[in-house]
Structure formats: structure tokens, C-alpha cells
Amino acid sequence: MQKDPRNQTQNLLAARQQCYPLPFYLHLCRCFEVFKVIHKLVDSQEDILMVATDVIKEFAADNVKYLELRSTPRAEKDTGLTKKNYVEAVIKAIQQCKDEGVDIDVRFLVAIDRRNGTEVAMETVKLAEEFMLSSGGLVVGIDLSGDPTVGRGRDLLPALEKARNSGLKLSLHMSEVPSQREESELLLNLPPDRIGHGTFLHPEMGGSQSLVDRVVDLYITNLLLLVDLGE
Numbered sequence: 249m250q251k252d253p254r255n256q257t258q259n260l261l262a263a264r265q266q267c268y269p270l271p272f273y274l275h276l277c278r279c280f281e282v283f284k285v286i287h288k289l290v291d292s293q294e295d296i297l298m299v300a301t302d303v304i305k306e307f308a309a310d311n312v313k314y315l316e317l318r319s320t321p322r323a324e325k326d327t328g329l330t331k332k333n334y335v336e337a338v339i340k341a342i343q344q345c346k347d348e349g350v351d352i353d354v355r356f357l358v359a360i361d362r363r364n365g366t367e368v369a370m371e372t373v374k375l376a377e378e379f380m381l382s383s384g385g386l387v388v389g390i391d392l393s394g395d396p397t398v399g400r401g402r403d404l405l406p407a408l409e410k411a412r413n414s415g416l417k418l419s420l421h422m423s424e425v426p427s428q429r430e431e432s433e434l435l436l437n438l439p440p441d442r443i444g445h446g447t448f449l450h451p452e453m454g455g456s457q458s459l460v461d462r463v464v465d466l467y468i469t470n471l472l473l474l475v476d477l478g479e
């Protein structure tokens with residue numbers, strides 16, 4: 249990302265980096281360590297509002313017309329941030345950008361971090377359901393993400409099924425690492441509305457032809473439906 253002096257997020261992170269130095273180069277597989285550092289740097293409701301606003305404006309500046317933001321609600325004792333405040337801050341950023349006439353249509357997917365297990369996933373879905381009803385259509389779904397080597401997709405199925413039944417869309421990171429065929433089968437059964445990465449679904453990457461066929465089937469069918477509806 250180019251440094252932009254008007255970008256408040258970059259200025260703030262540059263200042264705070266003195267407390268949490270980031271190495272100049274990090275291998276992709278260490279990205280989850282970087283996320284932890286970012287979480288320490290961005291830890292209040294004001295920070296979330298600022299970061300979400302900057303992200304929206306940067307996408308708009310790149311001429312993106314439709315954006316789905318995904319983010320995991322976090323509570324931080326030290327700053328009084330609650331998960332509810334977190335979602336409110338993202339929604340406020342979307343609304344403020346709209347009011348300012350920023351030329352982009354933004355929606356929000358509330359994310360479940362797979363490392364946090366069944367109970368937190370269920371709480372997240374309840375929060376998303378609440379905001380789906382109160383945000384005037386800005387909260388549209390659930391994203392499943394987090395370190396793919398931690399946690400079991402199976403444990404999150406009840407929460408994901410609940411989300412689906414209440415009308416939330418499902419965007420699921422899956423098969424990001426090898427040997428997750430069983431988990432991918434379970435997640436594809438839901439089925440998801442979008443797949444994140446899916447790198448190892450293919451047989452040559454340790455997945456299987458049946459997984460690939462299921463994905464192709466899922467998305468070609470959706471596409472035909474869209475075409476039929478004239479969209």
C-alpha cells in the first residue's frame with residue numbers, strides 16, 4: 249500500500265509502531281501473527297471507526313463500486329470496546345461514507361474467528377442477526393475465517409446453520425491448508441454463498457474431484473439462477 253499522508257490509519261499505525269515494531273518483511277504464513285499485532289494497535293471504538301472509514305474510502309478511490317467488508321467483533325477491556333460497539337463502529341463508518349457521498353455501496357459480514365469455538369460463534373451469529381434487523385440492510389452475512397490450522401469446522405456448524413436459517417448469507421474460508429477434506433465436505437453441505445480461498449479443494453492439491461465438482465455445481469447453478477432472473 250502506498251503511504252498517503254491524508255490516511256489517518258497509516259499515520260496512527262506509524263506512530264504506534266514504536267510500541268509494537270513490525271518487521272519489514274513477513275512471510276505469508278506468519279500473517280496471523282501480524283493480525284495479532286494489528287489487534288493491539290487498533291483497540292478502541294474510535295480506531296475501528298477510523299480504520300473502517302479509511303478502508304472504504306481507499307476502495308472508493310480505486311473505483312470499486314460494491315464492497316463487502318468482513319471483520320471479527322472484538323471486546324477490549326482496557327478501552328471499553330465491546331463486540332456490540334465494534335459492529336456499531338463499522339456500521340457508522342459505512343453510514344458516514346454514504347452521507348458524505350462516497351461513491352461506493354458497502355455491506356458488512358460479521359466474522360467468526362474459528363479459533364474461538366462453538367459458544368463464541370453462536371454469540372457472533374446472534375449479534376449479526378440483531379444487526380441484520382437494525383442496520384437497514386447493511387449487515388448481510390457471516391464470514392468464517394481465522395487461522396485455518398486452529399479449531400474444527402464441525403464445531404461451528406450449529407452456529408452457521410442458525411445464521412443461514414435466519415437469512416444471513418455465508419462466506420466461508422475453507423481448504424486454505426491441506427488435509428481438510430472432511431471439514432470442506434461439511435461446510436459445502438451448508439452450502440456457503442461464497443468460498444474464501446479454497447486453495448486445497450483441487451485433487452492436485454490434496455483435495456478431491458468430488459469437492460471441486462460440488463463447488464462448480466454450487467456456483468454454476470447460482471449463476472444460471474441469476475441469468476434466469478435477468479440480473
Ligand SMILES: CC(C)=CCNc1ncnc2c1ncn2[C@@H]1O[C@H](COP(=O)(O)O)[C@@H](O)[C@H]1O
Pocket residue numbers: 276277279280283284318319320321359361393394395396421424
Ligand atoms: C493464505 C492466507 C493464510 C491468507 C489469509 N487468509 C485468511 N484466512 C482466514 N482468515 C483470515 C485470513 N486473512 C484474515 N483473516 C482473519 O481476519 C482477521 C483480521 O481481521 P479482523 O480482525 O477480522 O478484522 C484475522 O485475525 C483472521 O481471523
